[in-house]
Amino acid sequence: MKWWPLVGIKNYFTEKKDYDFKGEIKYSLKDKVFKKSLHIFVIDVGNSNLLNFTIKALKSPQYNIHRFGIFFTETPRHADILIVLGPVNEKMKQPLLETINQMPGDFGVIIINEENSIDNKINEIEIPNVIAKVDKNLSPDEILSILLTQMNRG
């Protein structure tokens, strides 16, 4: 019987490729303070679970985000970047604003609105420090490319 970690070492799944973001970056964090590491908190405000699954896929070893110093946090208080997965439900507007309120210091917000026929896109709420706002179903490498752009590594 093989010991579990040995099974892991044998297979190296990380992909070597460039992640380029082709969209528009609206706001950039000052002085590239997050050059070495980036901590992210993800909030779902009413997407159909598709973007949640994309975030889960981003955590897979193919992307190996830890090699870039990117980590997911359990609370907004430890995060540099907030990823908002929309469209937004009426009941989630207040929790969203409160989450932004809890973000420390110099922070950025990435808004991803799912591409579907439900109208409640995150437009009318005023959200500060929006780095990028995308109205489509991003793939994990597109999300990673936005994050790397913020770290000046894109």
Place this chain on the structure above:
Amino acid sequence: MKKLLGAFNYNGEKFIFQENGTIAVVSGENYVKPKNYDLINNRNTIIGNQKITGEGVFNFRYGPVTGGVAEAGIYNIFTNGEKILGVQIDVSYKRRYIEDKLKGKSIEDGLKLANAVCGNFAFSHSLAYCKTIEKILQIKLPEVIKYFRIVGLELERIYNHFYVIAELAKGAAQKVYTSHMQYLFEESLRVNKIFSGSRHLIGFNKIGGISKYLNKEEIVKIIDKLSELEERFKYLYEKSLESGNYLDRLHNTGIITTEKALEIGLTGPSLRASNFREDLREFDNDYNLTNIPVKEEGDALARMEVRAEEIFISINIIKEKLQKIKDFNDSEKNEYKIKDGEEVAAVESPSGTICYFIAIKNGLIDYCYIVTPSTFGFKAIADSLVGQIFTDFVFTVESFGVNFADAAR
């Protein structure tokens, strides 16, 4: 055994029952209300058991913004410390009123909304929607379209099952196993992309047809990729069953007895893990399915085993169907004439029965009622959590493979 799946008011009270492979809509007047009637009536707000009060008992409110619960939903856990005494699950934060939005829409616009109910069950939802509309319009499908749809449905089952097993491994702190399972999960999403053009199989089903056909290279690519995933998973699964640490966490956790499962109205792998053989695919002549995994224990381990064994079965089904559609090279146009009427149809999604009741009047959707497996799954989670401790929470919740988007619609 007859199970109540839905209750609604459209020209009088109506019930949707499932009995083995049959889904039927009947008038509610002649029936004594089954035990899960209240659950179905309250499915858009609170799902669970009673609120507990007493000395030292408090409500531990878990969600809607937390690292532990990825979706916008709340678990109200009544506890006096370590033991869980009662659970009420609030799904209303995720409510998108899709059934209301469907009213007055054309059938094509309705399909877009059906895709938006739940991202990871998008294929099942759109298929159930298309089947219902096709029944009303009396569209007869060519065999090959049925095969394409079976392949799509099984691909969805595979990636959802990989996801559930990865989450269970993560909960049990099996880091190496989790990474391997996450690799398989991501690879299965890439197979979906080859098959349908979408990582989550969105937009593949059309009324009376499908949106994409496969060329021979793509078919070979999918078969090769699935064989690789099957081989890897077989090794990992056998290995995981040797890990005492992992099995200990799942064994005897979140037990649902057969009687309880049937009383709740549970369907899918969770029901089959509670020693009750029922699968809609078994009654579908296009499937030819005989070896359905059934387990006796009704705990998280049994649910994981059922899902794992279903992955192998699904891969075999896909390979068989892809061989059959290999030589097909034709893109028929989906032409149909709109008709009025009302119908019900169901599919076996990765977590249980998804069922649509649709009424068309004057060419537009007049009424729609959607039955989702997550409603019953959440009730089963709430009931099986009672009497357990907090560390069992993750295994119980993840093993049912349900989500708020599906339950709240």
